[in-house]
Amino acid sequence: MGKIKNREKPGPDNHVEKTTDAKAENTRDKEELEIRLQRLENLHNQGSDNIYKYLFFITLAVLLVALTYPKLEHFLKTKDAENVDVKRITVDNVQTVNNEIHKRNEIDDTGEYFGRTDEDDDGDEHRDSVLQRNVTEAKETTIIKEENVFHRKSHVSIEALSAEKNKKLETDVKASIKKTEDTERGAHVSKKNGDLMIDEDDGMISLDDDINEVSYKENNEGDRTEKVILHELPIKMDGVDDGKGTNDDAEEVKLTRKTLVDDTQKVEGKEGDKESKTLGKAEKKTKDSIGKSKKTTNKGKKQKKEDNDKDVEGNLADKELPEEIRNFKASYQRELTPKKIFADGRRIPPMELLAQKEHNSSVRVWLFEEFLSNEECEGLIRVHDRHVQELSKDNPILCFDSIATLRKHLKNVKIQINVSPRDFTQGTTCVNASFSGQLQDWLKGNWSYSTAFYPGESRFAAVFEDRVKQATGLMPENGGKFQITSYPTGIGYKSHTDCTENVLDERDRVATILVYLDTIEEGGGGETDFPELGIWARPRKGRAIVWNNMSPGGLCEPLSVHSANKVIKGRKVILQRWYYYKSFFSLGKRPPEPPLPVRVPNTPRVSCDEYENGSCRWYDEWNFEHLIEYERRKYTLV
Numbered sequence: 001m002g003k004i005k006n007r008e009k010p011g012p013d014n015h016v017e018k019t020t021d022a023k024a025e026n027t028r029d030k031e032e033l034e035i036r037l038q039r040l041e042n043l044h045n046q047g048s049d050n051i052y053k054y055l056f057f058i059t060l061a062v063l064l065v066a067l068t069y070p071k072l073e074h075f076l077k078t079k080d081a082e083n084v085d086v087k088r089i090t091v092d093n094v095q096t097v098n099n100e101i102h103k104r105n106e107i108d109d110t111g112e113y114f115g116r117t118d119e120d121d122d123g124d125e126h127r128d129s130v131l132q133r134n135v136t137e138a139k140e141t142t143i144i145k146e147e148n149v150f151h152r153k154s155h156v157s158i159e160a161l162s163a164e165k166n167k168k169l170e171t172d173v174k175a176s177i178k179k180t181e182d183t184e185r186g187a188h189v190s191k192k193n194g195d196l197m198i199d200e201d202d203g204m205i206s207l208d209d210d211i212n213e214v215s216y217k218e219n220n221e222g223d224r225t226e227k228v229i230l231h232e233l234p235i236k237m238d239g240v241d242d243g244k245g246t247n248d249d250a251e252e253v254k255l256t257r258k259t260l261v262d263d264t265q266k267v268e269g270k271e272g273d274k275e276s277k278t279l280g281k282a283e284k285k286t287k288d289s290i291g292k293s294k295k296t297t298n299k300g301k302k303q304k305k306e307d308n309d310k311d312v313e314g315n316l317a318d319k320e321l322p323e324e325i326r327n328f329k330a331s332y333q334r335e336l337t338p339k340k341i342f343a344d345g346r347r348i349p350p351m352e353l354l355a356q357k358e359h360n361s362s363v364r365v366w367l368f369e370e371f372l373s374n375e376e377c378e379g380l381i382r383v384h385d386r387h388v389q390e391l392s393k394d395n396p397i398l399c400f401d402s403i404a405t406l407r408k409h410l411k412n413v414k415i416q417i418n419v420s421p422r423d424f425t426q427g428t429t430c431v432n433a434s435f436s437g438q439l440q441d442w443l444k445g446n447w448s449y450s451t452a453f454y455p456g457e458s459r460f461a462a463v464f465e466d467r468v469k470q471a472t473g474l475m476p477e478n479g480g481k482f483q484i485t486s487y488p489t490g491i492g493y494k495s496h497t498d499c500t501e502n503v504l505d506e507r508d509r510v511a512t513i514l515v516y517l518d519t520i521e522e523g524g525g526g527e528t529d530f531p532e533l534g535i536w537a538r539p540r541k542g543r544a545i546v547w548n549n550m551s552p553g554g555l556c557e558p559l560s561v562h563s564a565n566k567v568i569k570g571r572k573v574i575l576q577r578w579y580y581y582k583s584f585f586s587l588g589k590r591p592p593e594p595p596l597p598v599r600v601p602n603t604p605r606v607s608c609d610e611y612e613n614g615s616c617r618w619y620d621e622w623n624f625e626h627l628i629e630y631e632r633r634k635y636t637l638v
């Protein structure tokens with residue numbers, strides 16, 4: 001080593017010694033070289049030995065794979081699914097993942113959507129029983145509550161009535177609520193009866209100013225007194241005489257249990273489709289146009305004793321809430337985490353649709369090809385169509401966010417007719433049944449159709465929400481209803497955000513998943529357009545798009561604005577589900593149907609907000625959005 005050192009560092013002091021010993025040094029160098037070569041050879045031999053070892057182990061592993069393939073395959077898939085595999089693409093470059101395997105899904109036209117089974121021809125009955133089940137599950141035999149919509153903390157309501165109670169109350173209410181219509185477009189009239197707090201005032205419903213309750217009942221069961229509040233609606237009714245007279249030989253309205261049960265009421269925040277930046281305005285307009293001539297009577301004193309249980313804001317005190325609401329733990333969904341998944345043999349990677357415009361929002365749009373199989377798409381369409389057809393036997397009730405909107409719609413179809421607030425059912429934004437019938441003759445076809453099903457009402461719902469969870473990270477417990485919407489030719493949907501701008505509410509829609517259930521060829525319209533991002537997606541059978549509407553901090557992102565382009569050729573059908581930033585108790589539970597406007601069971605509704613082509617939608621279910629007082633107060637909930 002010393003020499004090497006010397007050679008490395010030659011210096012005047014050792015130069016002579018080096019020259020003299022040159023020979024010996026050479027010999028030593030050679031020896032050293034040989035030793036090194038030997039070492040290298042050894043190493044090489046060792047390496048070969050290792051290769052044999054590796055080969056042995058690989059063979060062993062292959063054998064193991066062959067033996068345990070099914071398990072391993074599953075493992076690999078799971079692993080693979082965990083790796084984010086994102087192809088960054090633009091809309092012009094959307095790639096399709098090949099899919100040879102289309103496994104038959106459980107869904108077919110006799111599937112369990114809307115709570116049906118094969119044997120169950122009567123979907124409505126079954127739907128009632130689904131609702132009943134929810135209610136019963138929610139709280140065994142007991143009671144109460146509503147006021148939910150005003151409650152500070154729960155933001156929910158629950159009405160938990162046992163089946164027997166429901167039945168009894170149904171009979172009571174059936175006997176007590178009557179509807180009259182005048183010959184023209186008269187208002188509906190409900191009458192009071194017995195202990196129900198429905199008061200009659202010149203043939204119109206009128207309520208205590210600060211009660212906001214339509215009906216109320218007390219039950220005595222053994223030594224326990226239970227209060228059952230039905231239809232505790234956030235409505236203030238007007239005693240406005242419509243001047244058109246009423247028909248006192250009222251036809252009885254058959255109200256089913258469904259219309260009586262008020263179980264979970266915060267309804268899923270927004271209509272789902274339209275509430276957007278314009279809400280504040282719309283609400284004001286509604287109030288101005290419909291609620292101007294309010295005259296409220298002072299009846300229904302029974303409510304007074306409820307007040308003791310309420311805090312200053314008129315909310316039910318916490319102790320009044322069922323335990324399960326009090327114990328409800330909200331979960332937060334702050335962002336999307338797209339991942340590649342496998343479903344029924346299909347490999348489904350996420351692809352990001354890159355914004356074509358510069359923007360500084362958090363909004364990102366992802367696309368999955370063949371997220372649903374052909375069979376799933378076709379099954380959903382069949383179920384939707386059948387449901388729309390069944391409910392179309394009755395004319396829908398039409399609701400408008402304001403009288404101005406109604407006027408604009410009429411103008412659009414060139415109908416010259418004077419409309420006044422009296423054409424609306426009091427306390428609601430809906431016109432009465434007979435006028436709705438006329439209107440629908442004029443406006444018919446000018447809307448899209450939405451049907452909904454809820455978690456637990458279909459096997460598909462569970463399959464779907466799980467797939468969504470794997471692919472996007474969106475948690476089922478933060479998801480609302482599943483909504484299928486069809487757009488006939490000529491119909492689109494106006495520009496909107498799915499969250500509500502300028503309103504701080506964590507119970508808002510953080511993300512949307514939308515699946516196209518059928519293909520529209522190029523040029524056929526129907527694209528989902530994100531104008532602020534410069535991107536759009538074309539309807540293609542099975543394709544899903546998913547995007548966030550809110551920032552991870554919980555703010556509604558205005559740049560998530562989107563619209564459904566008008567369908568030019570064919571028909572568009574989609575499945576949508578909205579996920580909420582903060583979950584709440586009634587999320588994902590079928591809401592009770594509010595009793596107003598008075599209508600026959602299963603009457604669909606059409607809701608139109610702010611006039612714009614494509615602002616009307618037909619719905620198979622009711623929520624509370626058309627109730628003026630609900631509309632007024634919904635954002636004051638904490």
Ligand SMILES: O=C(O)CCC(=O)C(=O)O
Nearest residue numbers: 272273527528563564574
């Ligand atoms: O149909 C579409 O493409 C979009 C529908 C939509 O955004 C909605 O219903 O909220």
Ligand SMILES: [Fe+2]
Nearest residue numbers: 273497498562
């Ligand atoms: Fe939307």
